[in-house]
Amino acid sequence: DTGVSQDPRHKITKRGQNVTFRCDPISEHNRLYWYRQTLGQGPEFLTYFQNEAQLEKSRLLSDRFSAERPKGSFSTLEIQRTEQGDSAMYLCASSLVQALGNTIYFGEGSWLTVV
Amino acid sequence: AQKITQTQPGMFVQEKEAVTLDCTYDTSDPSYGLFWYKQPSSGEMIFLIYQGSYDQQNATEGRYSLNFQKARKSANLVISASQLGDSAMYFCAMRENNAGNMLTFGGGTRLMVKP
Numbered sequence: 001d002t003g004v005s006q007d008p009r010h011k012i013t014k015r016g017q018n019v020t021f022r023c024d025p026i027s028e029h030n031r032l033y034w035y036r037q038t039l040g041q042g043p044e045f046l047t048y049f050q051n052e053a054q055l056e057k058s059r060l061l062s063d064r065f066s067a068e069r070p071k072g073s074f075s076t077l078e079i080q081r082t083e084q085g086d087s088a089m090y091l092c093a094s095s096l097v098q099a100l101g102n103t104i105y106f107g108e109g110s111w112l113t114v115v
Numbered sequence: 116a117q118k119i120t121q122t123q124p125g126m127f128v129q130e131k132e133a134v135t136l137d138c139t140y141d142t143s144d145p146s147y148g149l150f151w152y153k154q155p156s157s158g159e160m161i162f163l164i165y166q167g168s169y170d171q172q173n174a175t176e177g178r179y180s181l182n183f184q185k186a187r188k189s190a191n192l193v194i195s196a197s198q199l200g201d202s203a204m205y206f207c208a209m210r211e212n213n214a215g216n217m218l219t220f221g222g223g224t225r226l227m228v229k230p
Binding site (some may be wrong): 033035040041042043044045048055056089091093101103104105106107108109111 | 148158160161162215219221223
């Protein structure tokens with residue numbers, strides 16, 4: 001059983017460039033989440049999908065951010081015109097939707113450094 | 116107001132001793148779940164233990180137990196027989212039934228186990 005996988009694990013980019021992160025959830029999980037975590041803080045919710053539908057977006061998700069889950073399987077998170085404040089770890093997670101107690105499983109995260 | 120508060124930024128514990136990590140929460144939703152995650156330096160968020168708001172007994176998972184005091188809105192994590200590999204960040208998180216089921220995290224506690 002493979003867990004949540006994210007790619008790339010590390011990305012260094014120049015300010016103004018676009019970056020894209022990919023997340024492959026646990027295969028039978030229909031919910032997929034994106035979180036952002038800055039140094040010394042807990043993760044903050046960005047958005048989540050149920051199957052291919054994006055059901056909620058945080059106010060943290062500015063219009064430079066876009067997330068997709070086209071076939072209800074893998075997801076991508078794109079950041080356009082990156083800024084230094086975007087430097088953070090981007091965590092993907094997945095779960096089953098049936099019950100409140102269903103565990104949300106996280107990937108290892110994608111570290112972004114904007115220089 | 117903070118939904119999840121972890122008041123201990125850092126803690127030391129002697130190897131083989133027990134340690135309690137504090138977590139208080141704030142919600143008006145009668146149906147919610149409380150989670151603890153461990154985050155080692157590699158970045159992955161590792162699920163440890165879950166407690167539902169309607170659960171009558173405190174949750175236990177191996178060396179981890181959750182001291183759930185509903186009236187006080189606290190959900191402290193107890194780690195028994197600490198091991199060097201327990202050194203990591205620990206995050207308390209809450210999932211509310213009426214809030215899209217995403218997790219809200221506290222600021223974390225860094226636990227350091229001394230040999």
